[in-house]
Amino acid sequence: MTSPENRHVCLAGPKCRNASVVEGKKTPATTEAPDSLCTGCVRSVQRATEYLPRDYVALSQAVGEKARAQGQRVKSSPARQAPLNVAVVAAMQDIAEALDRAAEVVSDGLRCDPPDGHEPTRVSDAAVMVSTNITKLLTTDVVECWEWQNDTHCEPNCHPERCDDTQHLRWVERTGIQFGLRLRKLHQSTASVIGVLEKLLKLSIACAHCADYQPLYQYPDSGTVVCKECGYDWTTETFGLLGKILEQETK
Ligand SMILES: [Zn+2]
Ligand SMILES: [Zn+2]
Numbered sequence: 001m002t003s004p005e006n007r008h009v010c011l012a013g014p015k016c017r018n019a020s021v022v023e024g025k026k027t028p029a030t031t032e033a034p035d036s037l038c039t040g041c042v043r044s045v046q047r048a049t050e051y052l053p054r055d056y057v058a059l060s061q062a063v064g065e066k067a068r069a070q071g072q073r074v075k076s077s078p079a080r081q082a083p084l085n086v087a088v089v090a091a092m093q094d095i096a097e098a099l100d101r102a103a104e105v106v107s108d109g110l111r112c113d114p115p116d117g118h119e120p121t122r123v124s125d126a127a128v129m130v131s132t133n134i135t136k137l138l139t140t141d142v143v144e145c146w147e148w149q150n151d152t153h154c155e156p157n158c159h160p161e162r163c164d165d166t167q168h169l170r171w172v173e174r175t176g177i178q179f180g181l182r183l184r185k186l187h188q189s190t191a192s193v194i195g196v197l198e199k200l201l202k203l204s205i206a207c208a209h210c211a212d213y214q215p216l217y218q219y220p221d222s223g224t225v226v227c228k229e230c231g232y233d234w235t236t237e238t239f240g241l242l243g244k245i246l247e248q249e250t251k
């Protein structure tokens, strides 16, 4: 029997892949080394990292050219309903930024340069660098980096110029494991965004608010009709006018 002092638990905590339920309580798997992830979590972080470039491409295919060409950081505040395109572009930025940060950590350890160049090539290069050196990432101790956080007020560690009402760029301390778990979380949340997008029904009518004839989409579960481009909710108007002229199409 291992004595409690020698037992370490997976730092993924309740999100541990190999967690077991002990007396009704979710308990993370034990690990050999302290402050580490269990083998199941290491593998799942690695697989998520490998998959993120495909998530990025799938998201990019789901939004219009216009949304992608914005170039600036977009805001997706959980407080208000953002147009779908804004949420999707924000998810793409989150993936690119998280992979950039993780690749910087790994390249520091390997004493080489992180991938540069444009997305989506940089995104896939960073994912290859991180996933093939996953141990390097997950054994990295504390590093300091800039991180965007949703919040309503500035803290002393905020960037002097980049903040606005809802998003703050802050100088924070992160461990390699935190970077890794963030990559896994991003892959999971993207999967649910893509799941919603794939179910959307494309209607054969254009949004009257958008000058360039953006098609309207309907959520099959709620029946809500929205414009992905401007976010306007056309549900009441559309049903009054058209009933259900639907084209089963996704993108
Ligand atoms: Zn685990
Ligand atoms: Zn701030």
Ligand SMILES: [Zn+2]
Pocket: 207, 208, 209, 210, 214, 227, 228, 229, 230, 231, 232
């Ligand atoms: Zn519109």
